[in-house]
Amino acid sequence: MAHSVYPEIAPTDPAGQTRKEFATDQDVRWCPGCGDYSILAQVQRMLPSLAIPRENYVFISGIGCSSRFPYYMDTYGMHSIHGRAPAIATGVKSANPNLSVWMVTGDGDGLSIGGNHFMHVLRRNVDIKLLMFNNRIYGLTKGQYSPTSPVGKRAKSTPMGSIDHPVDPAGLALGAGATFVARTFDTHVKHIQAILKRGADHKGTAFVEIYQNCPIFNDNEFISLTDKSTKADTVLELEHGKPMIFGKLKDKGIALDDKGHPIVVDVEAHGEDKLLVHDEEDLTVALILSQMGQNGLPTPIGVLRAVKRPTYDEMMQEQVETAQAGPKNSVQDLLDMGQWTVE
C-alpha cells in the first residue's frame, strides 16, 4: 500500500474554550451599527458550547460585507471569490469530513452570483453550516438592490424602483431539498444562539437565514420585525410540536382555511386545538411557513425544517471505503493491464 504523507495530529482539548479564543487580532471593519457585529459576537459566543477543537473549524466565505467574516475568526478560513463559497466548502468537507465547515454568505453572494451553487450544496446535503446574512441590499458595492429586495425598491441602480420579483431564501432552500432551514435575526441574541446551536448539531447542510440590518444602505428594513412595539404581532416564533401562536397577548394563531391557506385567527374563538401545529419534519408545513411574512401573516423565525438524510461527504467517504474493501490493485497493476512483452 502507498505511503501517506499526512501527519498524525493530536487534537487540542476543547474543554474550557472561550469566546475570546475565536477572535483574531484584526480590526473588524464593518460600518458602525452593522448587524454583522452582533452575528460575529454570537457565533464566537456559541462555538465553545460545541466542544470541537478550535483547529478543526474552517470558515469559508465568498465576497461581500458578510464574507469578511473569516478574517475575524481565529480558526482556519478562506475568503474566496464571489458566489463560490458553497463549492469551496463542499471541496473542503469532502476532502476531510472531520472538519467542521462553516460558510458565510449574503443575499447577493449566495442567491445572485452564487445562486446555482446554493441550490446544489443544499440538494447534496453536504455537512456544512451555511449562514446567510440577508440585508436585502448590496452593501460592499455601495447600495444596489439585491435578489431579496422587494419590488419597487429604490436603490442606486433602480432610481424608479426595482422591477425584479424577489426570491425567498427559505422557499428556495426547501425547493432544493434542504434538510435544515431556519431563520433568525442579527439582534435577537438569545434566538440566534439557539438557532446556530441547532444548525451546528444538524448533520447535513444547515441553512440559517439571518435577517441583518444594513444601517448605511437599507436601514430599518426589518424594523417592524425588531421594534419592541410591533414585533410581537409581526413575528411568529416556531416551536416544534407546538401550535403556532403569536401576538402581544398570545391571542393570535395560525390556522388553515378550507383551501389549506394559512390565516390569522383569534386563538380563543378558533380553539387552540385547531391551530396549525409546527412540525419540523413536515415539508408541507415548512413550505407554508416559507410563504408567510406577507399578506398580514407574521414572519416565522426558528427552525422551519429539520430532517435526517445521509450527507454527501459521508457517502463519498463510504464509497471510497467500500471500494477499498473490494479487490485490491495498485497503480502498477493498472499500468500493467493489457500489456504484452517484446523480447
Add this chain to the structure above:
Amino acid sequence: MQKAVETVDTVAIRFAGDSGDGMQLTGTQFTDTTALAGNDLATFPDFPAEIRAPAGSLAGVSGFQINFSSEAVFTPGDRPDVLIAMNPAALMVNLADLKSGGMLIINSEQFTKKNLTRAGYEVHPNTDGSLSKYRTFEADITGMTLKSIEELRLNNRIAVRCKNFFALGLVYWLYNRKTDHTLEWIKGKFKDAEIAEANIRALKAGYHFGDTAELFDHSYVVKQAKIAPGNYRNISGNEALGLGFLAAAELSGLNLFLGSYPITPASDILHFLAKHKNLGVKTLQAEDEIAAVCASIGAAYAGSLALTTTSGPGLALKGEAVGLAHILELPLVIVNVQRGGPSTGLPTKTEQSDLMQALYGRNGEAPVPVIAAANAGDCFYCAIEAARIAVEYMTPVLLLSDGYIANSSEPWAVPVMKDIDPIKVSFRTETEGFQPYMRDDKLARPWVLPGTPGLEHRVGGLEKDNLTGNVSYDSDNHELMCKLRAEKVAKIADDLPPTEVFGDAEGELLVLGWGGTFGAIRAGVSAMRAEGRKIGHLHLRYINPFPKDLGDILKRYERVLVPELNLGQLVKLIRERFLIDARSLPKIQGKPFKEEEIITGIKNMLEAN
C-alpha cells in the same frame, strides 16, 4: 486454394460509417490486435459532436484511422491505403483522402437510391467513373452479416448492428490478423450471450468471406516492428492522464481529489478516475465548471492532491478561480484537453488554440506554470510533473492536452512505478516561527492542514501582507507580492532538465513544436533529414516558464519554424521573448497536421529568403 500473401511495410486503414455503426469500437479492436502482432502504430479517431446524427447523413459520419508498420510510426498516416465505407455518406466524406490506387471496400447494401441521395450522390459512384482510381470491392456486408446469424433469430435492429464485426473480420483476414483477442473481448463485453454469439459469428463470417470469396485474390502481412524489448500496452491520452494522476497520488502520498464537470473531450478522465476509488480517489461531478475548480481548491486547502479537468470553454469559466488559487498559493492541477474554439467551436475536433488562454486567461498579474503533453504516453509523465510542480511550488499548474492525443492511442512502454522519483511533500506542523506566507528556497509557502493546532490562519483573494497573509492595501506590499508570486513561477526553470533536441544540434532549421503535433513534426523532420537537410526538432514540454537553455538552442539554427494548430500563439511568445524571426506554420481545421504539411512547411521555409 491458398491465396497469395504480400508483405508491406506500412498501411493506413480508415474505418468509416454512420455514428451508430460502431466504427470507433471496430478501430479500437483492430488497434489492440495490431499492437499484439508487434507493429508500431498510431491512431486517429474522428467522430461528430452529435451522438446520433440522422442515419446516413454526412454530419453523422464517424471515422477511425490506424497507421501500422514494421517501421517506427509517428502519425496516424496522412492518407489511408484502405478505406472501409459502411454507407454512401461515409464514402462521400472520406473518399478524397484515399490514396490513388488504394483499396476501397463498400457495404453495397447501404448504397440504395435513398441513401445515395441523402449523401449527395446523384448516381451510384460506381457508375460514373469516380471510383476508377481505386481498387473497389463491393460486398453486401449487411446481408452477409444477417445470413451468418439468422439461426439466432435476433430482432433485425440488433442483428444489423453486428455488421461492424463482419467488416472487422474481413480486414483481419486481409492483414493476416488473429481473431482471438477480439473473440475474447466480445465474450467479456456483451453480457447477453446471444448478442455475444452473434458478434462472434459475424466476425468469423467476415474473416471466412475474405478467405473464400473470389473478391480478394491475396492478403497482406505487415511484419513486426523493431521495438526495444520490454513491456508494452496501448494507451490513449486521457487514460494516461488518469493513470498519471493516480501515480502522482501514490508518489506523493497524497489523496487524489478531482472536481470536474462533463465536457468533451475531457470527460473520460473523470470516468476513469471515478472507477478507481479503491485507490482512495474522490471524484466530484460538480454543477458547473466553476464549482468543479472551486471544490478542488477547497480540497487543496484541506490537503488533497487537487485536480480539475476541462476543455477550452470550461477553462474560460474557471479563470477567476485559477486566479484565486494563484493568490492563495495552493497546489492545484488544471487539465485542459483542448478542442476547436472559439466558444463551443468544434467540440470533438482537435486544436491548440488555448495556449494564450492558459498563459494569460486571468485578471491581474497571475502567471501559472504551463506544461504540454506531446503524445498519449507523455500525458502520464506530464500528469506527474504537473502534480510535482504544484505541490513543490504551491501553485496552480495548467496542463495542456488536446482532442487528438486524448483519443488516439499508441503502443507505450509500461512505466515501472518504483523507478519514478517520488514527489516531495511535507505539511507544516511546527508552530514556532510560523507565518502563512513565509517562503522556502523555492519561494513556496508552507502547506498547512486545517486541523493542525496552533497554525490557524486565514487565506483569501484580497491582496495579502507579505508573511502574515493579513489583508493589505499597501501599494509597495502589493508590488512586492505580485513580484514574489511571479518570481516563484519563473524560478521553476531552475529545476528543469536540459532540453533535448532531436536531429541536428545546429543547422539550417529548428522546428519548434509543443503538444499533440509531436508525431507529425517528428515524421516530417525525419523525412527531411533523410534528404540530407540539417534540421532539429525541439518539442517544448515547459511553456511557462521556458527552459533556461531554450534561448541558446534557438540561436544555433539559421531559422526557426513553429507549427501549431492555431493561428500562431507559441510563435508570438518566442518572437517576443527571444527577439528572433521565428516563423509560424499555422493550421486550424480541427485536424492534426499531416506529415506532408510539415514537410511542405519546412521546404517553404528553407527556400524562402
